[in-house]
Amino acid sequence: MPNLIFWIYIIVSFANVIAKIIPSEDLDQFTKPMLMPLLMFYVYRSSIGKTTKRILLVSGALFFSWLGDVALMYQANEAFFIAGIGLFLVAQIIYVIVLRTSAYQKPSFNLVQVIPFLAYGGALFFVLLPAGDFTIPISIYGVVILTMVIMARLREGNTSQESFRLALYGSILFVLSDSILAFNAFHTAIPYAGVFIMSTYCAAQLLLVKGLLKHVE
Template sequence: MLTKSERLFAILFCLVLIFEMYTAMEAPILHYFAKPAILISLISFYVFQSQHIEAHIRKLTLGALVFSLLGDILLMFVDQSPHFFTAGLVSFLTAHVLYILVFLKARNRAKNPWLFLTILIVYGSSLFYVLKDHLGVMLLPVFFYMLVILTMATSAFLRKGSVRVLSYNLVLTGAILFLISDSLLAVNKFYEPLAYSNISIMFTYAFAQLFIVFGLLKQQ
């Protein structure tokens, strides 16, 4: 179960997310403050709630959140230069690598990931097949990024049986939501613009981060 402080923060987090979605459509200037506020609020919450967590894991998780925040900021400026998208991709790639390191610290070595991994490979291959002819110079970067995020989801799956059930479920759900969010972003940017893309991408992304953080707080 979530603690009282976690429930209260979840409500605040949802309000910030709603504000972000509103400003993205109606108040572009305020959006430059609203979008970073999502991760800033989550980072602040994690800092105050994670005192019981091993220092190494705490630093890696904070690193993942900070690089995610940097990626959020960089992606707000993609209209000014394509280099901002590349830099944002690198920032989120780094965040995923840090999450992989965090998840693998609690790996259940007796867990067989092949069925889960096969499902992810089929999904990732299908998505890449759809996108490949539209990627241009981003073909290899996107391919490598997909490998990393699939690895991140697999490492979340490998925690099963070595952590609390609630922690496992929250982190795995967050990892899958992150995968969905990045997939929507890729389709929207490289294949075909999606209706209400800001809502679908930000909703899945924000709750991905929230569930991962809540799950890691429940690990110990």
């Protein structure tokens, strides 16, 4: 059953990306709300009989991501855009917690390992800010998602290599997806931005989920 759900998620993800290419608002609005519920069902079917705090946290992150997806479908309305940022902020905080706790021991800070991410975050902030009325929420969200990818990087040696790599690649793609979204919204319009945003986002969520499920307590 998990394999079937996995492939359904892949198909729906491709359909959503195609909706951005055509473009088709109807196909987009039909497929986008299906993505995170499919991953939540995948988590459920993959962890039957193994319900742990980690599984509940991952499910919670996906739930708030789903709410954020729905809110951002109406981002032309500023209130929905702010709500979407807030909901994804909650999802990222949950991911920070689950990445920190899905390790054999508390990850220790290593400046050398995280310098590339700090440099990228600093450069992106410099390019995007100020973002008008969105400066504060965007800054807060940026710090949290940067913390998420750093936490994923610091798990090396504290989990299996497969879990480490999948979660790290997923977190990097999440940062890339949000970077494209922010650059497109606050700096320069990017042709087919929706294609790049959704393709990296769908892959990011899947890799994060699979990576965290691969961790063995």
